[in-house]
Amino acid sequence: MRFIELRLSAAISLLLTAAQIFWASPLRAATNPRSGGTLRVELHAASVSLDPREWQAGSLESATSEKMAALVFERLVELDNYGRFQPLLATEWSHDASSKRWQFIIRGGVKFSDGTALTAANVVTALQPLLPSTQQISPSGNVIVIQSSVPVPDLLEQIASGPYFVYRVLPGGQLAGTGPFVLGEAPVASANTAAVTRAHLYFRANEDAWSGRPFVDGIDVLLGVPPLRAMFDLQLGKADLAELAPDLVPRARQSNLRIWTSEPVTLYALRFDDAQNSASSSDARLREALSLSIDRGTMANVLLQRQAEPAAALLPQWLSGYAFLFNVDANLERAKELHRAISANATAGADMLRLCVDLPGDLPKLLGERVAVNARQASMVVQVVSRAAADAPGGVHLFAWHYSSLSSRSELDSLFAAYNLSEAPEMNATSTDHEQLYERERRVLEDRRVLPLVVQAESVGLGATVRDWMPARWGQWHLADVWLDLPATAPSALSNTFSNAPNAATPGVQSVTPLRTPAPGAKP
């Protein structure tokens, strides 16, 4: 079967390549973006929530939800790929010398999808539940003021990422946004958008978007698509954009699919539970022995097919800038030596660790098993168990953490808070200084309560017709800028329709639009 699939995929790839060559030829060259069509997106997540208030920091589900929410909602500012903050719903901003008081001027003429105008009060109402308790937000005309009890020089990084979207809660509980898309009127579209668990999500273009109408008429999102099927759909032209599992990326590349890979955005790490977090020397040595036994290089390069990097730090290099200072090369001999010392003083079976892998998918399980195999090389016994069998204390947990904030301080705070990683009292938890952040992270890592394994990048497969795919390298998609290079006549093989898409009746290409038409006051 697999060889048949391979042959089939090779043939399809050949066809696609030929088609690509044809469409890319001077005869068919399209230098100007086109408007129209439905972008078909396939995601692994089975459900998403568009309510930022429900997102859990670091969770993989929230990462997908954030991507979908970015279609409907907008933030005050955004960070471009050159590291510059660009205005979105805030046109100007300033702060005092201590960086405790920040002032944002709200863009005028912006309307929510229900037609109501954006006000500073809307912004305050939306952001107040999302901001940390040390930050208070208040309106003042078309200005909002964020007052913090501690200096927040990285406030822009903070609100340019994560859940800090501006939304308006409608009387029915739905959320209205100012983004380029509106959640389509699917049969359950009127339901509370806070808990969308449908297989399909349809986002139609917001004709009244202040930043201009997006190029595509709509985005049809298919949820819960298995990784292999997503790749096949991409190869067969049934999808324009699909998440790719890391183990499929090499195959997708072999099939000449267009692959985009982000910076590493998901951390896989081990966390010792409270019973193993004691300060006793045997537990510390056990944690050190396990850490030294793990071959992170093979995990990243072989098991994750080079779609990840060995992780020695909690935050990735692109986010913190100091991750290269950490180093945890495997040292099997030292690990054995430590284990021997532990075994000599421990009762039989006391040094056995239970590694609980309660994450969905095959990848976490594979990583857990690799940890067990590595540990066995150091004569340690690690038993990989699922969530159901992990009730007994005294174990280790494999967890995944998706970086959602562009502020390394904020990300570190969230990570520490999520896993109860206590810090020394003398540490300044509010500092954004890199040295201070490095010191905070170093102390936690030296205690080996958390053992980073790998940081995995996000890979997206692109269809041949997708143009101007320009996401942020940390994983934010900008689907409003994407346009589809579709033929003038309705193609058969590369049909761009879904039978159940609301706009399926009138797909195709509209008249050529030179540029995405910005609304008055649009961003420069």
Add this chain to the structure above:
Amino acid sequence: MSFRTKLFFIFSVSVLASVSLVAYGVTHYTQASFEELDAQRTEALVTQFKSEYAQRGEEVLQQVKNIAGSEASIRTAIELSRPNPDQSLFVHDARGAAEDHGLDYLEIVNSDGTLISSYQYSARVGYKDDLFSTPQDWNESTFFLRREELPDGVALSLTAVRTAPDTQKPIYFVGGRKLDQNFLSSLVLPSGMRTLLYGNLEPSFSAASLIDANGTVQQADRFESLIQAVQMQPKPLVKTIEWSNNAADAETFHAIPLPGRNNELLGVLLVGSSRRELVLLTRHILQIAAVVAGAALLVGLLISLWVSARITRPLEELAEGAHKVASGRWDTVIELRGRDEIGQLASAFNEMTQTLATQREQLVQTERVAAWRELARRLAHELRNPLFPLQITVENLQKARQLDAKQFLEVFNESTATLRAELANLNTIVGRFSDFSKMPAPHFSRLNVNEALRNAVRLFEPQFNAVGKPPVIPEYFLTEPLPEIDADADLLHRAFQNLVLNALDAMPAGGTLTMRTSEHEGSVRIEVSDTGKGLTPEECSRLFTPYYTTKVQGTGLGLAIIQSVVSDHHGTISVSSDEGRGTTFRIELPQRQTLQPAPAPTETLAEKKPPQDSQSITVAASD
């Protein structure tokens, strides 16, 4: 136990033993036959398993060959043969190939033994596979049993290894299939049989490693000893496991060791055969055997009864005849039945009784003569004593005729006085004999024995403290209240008088006269003891003989009268004596007299074992 019973018992045991032996023989032979049949059946199953095992192994081998020879594998091998290949590109290749070829396990191993891809355990990629530590031409190898490491433990697999052809560096394809419950369930088994597989993958016995066609085996710990025995010595073993008290629930398991590539014990196949059919059949045969044996036993018992009765009847007649002889019927004659040993015994018995009767008659005659002689002697003795003074007196009187009248008168008066006295003495003697001969028949009435005894003793109180004689001290130890008895008051008074008189005579130097009464098992016991010089054993033995006396003045009738009275009251009298210490007479009288008339008194002398230094004589006056 009678002889007939014994004989019947012996016959019965013989019959029972014979029947049991035959039943056991039949059962044992039947069971042995079935055991052999069962063993043959098991052997067939083992052969079938080996055949299936080989077939599965060949299938695995063929699939691995196919994988190794496939285009994709060759391409992989070529890619890996290039300098610095990116092995991560092939990390998932094993999965597809294994699924396509229906293998449970597949590993792709580099030429240096490094695992490139593993279907069953992807996390092991990058590690060396021990299988390739020594070079070998794997394309010539056959399948083998392997200990397969899995993320969640270890398992047994039928494994084969092949290399991709025509490549610079060999790429190994190690494929296998689980040896699990699916494999066991695919075996076609006769009814009542099952197969179990133990994966010898842990250092010690693990119940979870034992599976059958349905999965985990219940009560797997019952197999521990069998498994351990095979582990210690890998050779086929047999063990029967009883699952309950019912023998039909037992199973016989044949344990067959399954070696690995290096002959290490990797698994144990257990072929179980239910003993239900065998046990039920054996039970059925046993039931039939029991019925037949029971019938045979019953018939045998009846025959034994008849035979023992036939054999013992003459003996019983002999015993009955002997009892009759013992009871005095000397004329008993046994009917003769045949001329065998029993007949001869009966004839001898008849001759014996005839001889005894004749000798008894002669003995009676002799005793009668002796009694008359004794009577004559006693009479002569008693009469001679007064006759001699009479003769002297008469002679003195004749001589006195020559004296003057005065002297004659004096002699005459003296002589007549002497004559009168001696004649009175003669009269007394004759009266005593007359009294003995005139012992009247008793007239029973309720009597207080203590009172009768006191009255009898009271008559002699003047003699106890007679002037010029040593005193005799009477002592009473009488049980009060003592039950009244049926007795003739006069006769008993007379007997008690004689006893007291004898005691006084035995204590000329004074002493203590002790009277005791007590109740004893439906009778009343009277004891009269003196502290005289006692009696010798000979005197004791003759004491109750009529006319025998140890006294100078005695007639020898006193104790004879006592014995006569006791006999008439159906009681017993005995005497015990310690020489030099005294004598005790003990009378036991029944509280109630039967209405039957007393038979002719017979005297049986029964000797009780006397205490040390004492003599005891009991005279039982009874029928």
